[in-house]
């Protein structure tokens with residue numbers, strides 16, 4: 320296995336993008352990516368993830384003033400073919416007129432690597448990506464998952480300094496996606512290449528990312544580790560986009576939220592006419608009626624297998640989503656009590 | 672009426688038309704070719720008689736050269752026109768495809784206007800070099816006319832094929848280090864191969880059978896359709912002209928079949 324770490328560090332310096340037709344796809348953004356780090360660009364469709372990736376790749380020029388630096392060197396005007404990057408496209412973009420082996424070896428052939436050495440490297444990657452036996456197939460004889468592996472093998476064959484992946488798993492069905500995700504994770508760790516991974520799937524972002532950049536409408540909403548993004552979202556958009564979240568808006572008095580179902584301690588002594596608070600469904604505990612700080616009535620119970628999702632009304636102005644253990648006996652119409660540890664509550668700025 | 676007989680019923684008009692306008696005259700032509708003084712050997716004359724053979728070779732070479740040059744010119748122009756937006760682009764496309772409707776006679780006429788005895792090129796070279804350059808009536812004039820005739824047809828096919836190219840394939844090749852030439856060689860041209868075969872076949876067959884241009888230019892070199900015409904109308908040599916006609920069709924078909932089978936593997940691979 321190739322454990323040679325050959326990643327470079329990347330700096331994006333004030334890179335914005337306005338397309339010829341006037342579309343502002345990306346506000347000027349500055350971002351540092353450490354050598355060997357896996358950075359995930361996460362955001363809804365159309366928020367500018369691909370644009371950012373293409374600027375780093377050299378397929379798109381940033382607006383004047385923006386700079387892209389690899390290991391401190393300005394590469395803004397260097398074309399993609401001389402940036403030594405590996406790229407995996409959402410459609411895989413495998414060459415239909417070449418076999419699997421020729422696809423994987425293409426970058427090496429262009430670099431003038433001798434035939435024997437090339438064959439050895441291709442064999443190494445075929446083994447690494449679990450596609451042994453498919454070397455001489457044509458691309459249209461491969462399944463979606465196999466194509467994804469070939470695309471990855473082709474991109475890393477050239478020992479790139481940076482690996483760029485644009486939604487590489489989106490085209491696959493859910494079960495395959497889960498399996499390939501963990502396989503990809505293992506591979507990226509083993510290769511140690513600096514990786515930038517675009518996705519709109521938060522589970523993918525959490526598992527793969529050392530850090531996540533949450534994007535929204537061409538801007539960066541928050542940068543942080545998966546834990547920071549999940550537990551300490553900086554605003555309502557991030558809270559709702561990453562994971563499930565109850566957003567509660569209510570007046571606050573001396574560190575307690577005043578809710579229809581009771582008073583919920585938040586901690587501290589703050590008083591505010593209107594506070595916005597995030598509560599993750601799994602941080603709410605179900606207790607006996609009358610106990611706990613909130614009282615409510617179960618609207619619906621959805622059994623999901625590893626847990627059950629309750630929708631509880633009466634506790635807050637809007638129904639609350641509560642994740643309860645799958646062993647609890649609960650049915651619609653039951654009165655229950657709820658407790659939330661103060662540290663699980665997150666006060667959000669009340670903009671938007 | 673059963674499903675099967677219904678299909679046959681629908682096919683009936685096709686059968687009638689094919690028989691009346693295709694099979695019968697073709698059959699008659701083939702028979703006529705063998706009705707000369709030499710019988711079936713009349714067909715062999717196409718290859719053995721020096722004048723016929725020279726004409727045949729001329730025609731094939733001219734058609735092949737036309738096809739190759741047309742493909743090169745149309746590919747470069749079609750790629751550029753499809754990929755770039757600039758003022759005057761639609762005017763240029765209109766101009767390039769304008770000759771589509773012209774019959775060979777008009778094309779021949781234009782070649783005379785360009786390179787004839789009173790032509791533009793002659794005037795220009797006379798003024799610059801003191802020598803009148805006239806090539807409308809030579810094989811070069813004919814070649815130019817054929818180009819003019821086939822480029823519009825091919826350019827449109829190529830432009831449609833370029834539009835359907837997957838740009839991410841080119842980007843993938845570039846990300847792997849391929850420069851502009853390598854991208855063309857390894858990605859773009861293989862993907863365009865089916866369009867080359869299709870439009871090349873049309874250009875070749877058209878050039879093999881073109882008559883109007885050659886007739887208008889009244890060249891001193893013979894091409895097969897001209898030969899057929901002279902044998903038929905001037906020499907009233909029905910058998911020979913029939914044999915030549917069948918030969919023209921057969922040879923064109925054979926060369927196209929060969930070209931298809933050669934490029935077949937490439938096309939299949941380009942999927």
Ligand SMILES: Nc1ncnc2c1ncn2[C@@H]1O[C@H](COP(=O)(O)OP(=O)(O)OP(=O)(O)O)[C@@H](O)[C@H]1O
Nearest residue numbers: 338340342344363364365366367368369370371519
């Ligand atoms: N070539 C272009 N010309 C004009 N506008 C463009 C171009 N490419 C992208 N855009 C616009 O820029 C914005 C950002 O596009 P981008 O492809 O970066 O989004 P994305 O986050 O990758 O979305 P998705 O998840 O759907 O792939 C979109 O509004 C898009 O319509």
Ligand SMILES: [Mg+2]
Nearest residue numbers: 368369370485
């Ligand atoms: Mg995208």
